[in-house]
Amino acid sequence: MAKQKTGGWLESIKTIVYAGLIAIGIRTIAFEPFNIPSGSMIPTLLVGDYLFVSKFSYGYSRHSMPFSPNLFNGRIFGSLPQRGDVAVFKLPRDNATDYIKRIIGLPGDRLQVRAGVLHLNGQPVRRELLGPYTVDGDGPRMVVRQFREFLPPQPGIEPHAHNILEISDDQPFDNTPEFLVPAGHVFAMGDNRDNSLDSRAQSHVGFIPVENLVGRAEFIFFSVDGSARWWEIWGWPMAIRWTRLFSAVR
Template sequence: MTKTTGGWLESIKTVVYAVLIAVGIRTVAFEPFNIPSGSMIPTLQVGDYLFVSKYAYGYSRHSIPFSPNLFEGRILGALPKRGDVAVFKYPRDNSTDYIKRIVGLPGDRIQMRSGRLFLNGQEVPRESLGPYTVEGDGPRMTVRRYRETLPRNGGTRQHEILEAMDDGPYDNTQEFLVPPGHVFAMGDNRDNSLDSREMNAVGFVPLENLVGRAEMIFFSVDGSAAWYEVWNWPSAIRWSRLFSGVN
């Protein structure tokens, strides 16, 4: 074997090891995701890049790249908590990634009445925070912002939501009973989110479809600069969102 051949083999081995380590981290620890739509505004903005913890709810086949059908259910599984922002595989195709807030656990009764969320027959409190201007997701518009408080584990979890109106298509629903092995997920941008309220689309989310819990925004751009406009990159970065936690 020549010295040149040996050098190439060492380089290939280094690349293979690096790929295996990266895949291992992506499978068992953290995976990066980006936000392409505005269904989770104001919590998540279009152009946010975030890390999702893969270990938060245990591991299913969807924890592995390309979701190979190696096993059923979850290993080291744990239920989400109400209020968690979670990534899951779209139940209709088990391949598209969705990110929403978990508002209902197995056995919970969920209903929307005039834009208000009801959990097990009790109205979930919300506090008005004034107007909010939505940008970067279609036409610029001003809606109402609220702080919603979900009960969980003997305590509460607060997060912000948006409502353009209280009489939209998903503001008055039937009462949904979350079946065993499933959760109920909704977007924080309540009038601009396709989620569990639409049974013919997302519906109840199987626990097996959970990929992980959103933890931290590590990068964010507002879309004002093209990839080749290097000179505009600094002004396009949302510096205040970098390395912020996902609430």
């Protein structure tokens, strides 16, 4: 009887270990879940969104694995993002903190913001005013302007358009020096342009090494507005943003 009991425990431990290895494998080579804790990517991503990031989109680096073990340098099966991709990356200053922003500049690109308008390689990026947008759930409620921004086309790739927010065109990051993206790096910005710490903040984020890319945001699998705490079961149905479930990240 004791032998059977010991065997049962061993089988249970094996099952748990195998399940853990499979989960780590999936998170390393396929998809990893992330949640959105801040409003820097509003209106594309909201606080309380949960999304899957594809780990294979840009190839694999040490940051593809849990805890970023220093096993090798560079990327395996690596490829550059496209302008407009929403990507998760490790903050270059500590190689540990996860950030999510939109990739705006690729190696060799020149970027500058003038009076709130993004300039790419010397040309202003077209934007169209959509109207007012109410930011809620990320600090004080406020009404800002929403624009549709159109990134220039890349060879063989359709032009990319996405929505951005602007409080005004004279905020701290609305007028910047020109940035030249170095080889092996990309430049990222938040869609909530006046409430985003991104590559424009050179002392904090700066240029992002391609090695630090974790993956591309693909789709939202869950979203909650924070109006119900975990134990307030009766409030869960009203707190879930049902229309955002399984929507693609663009």
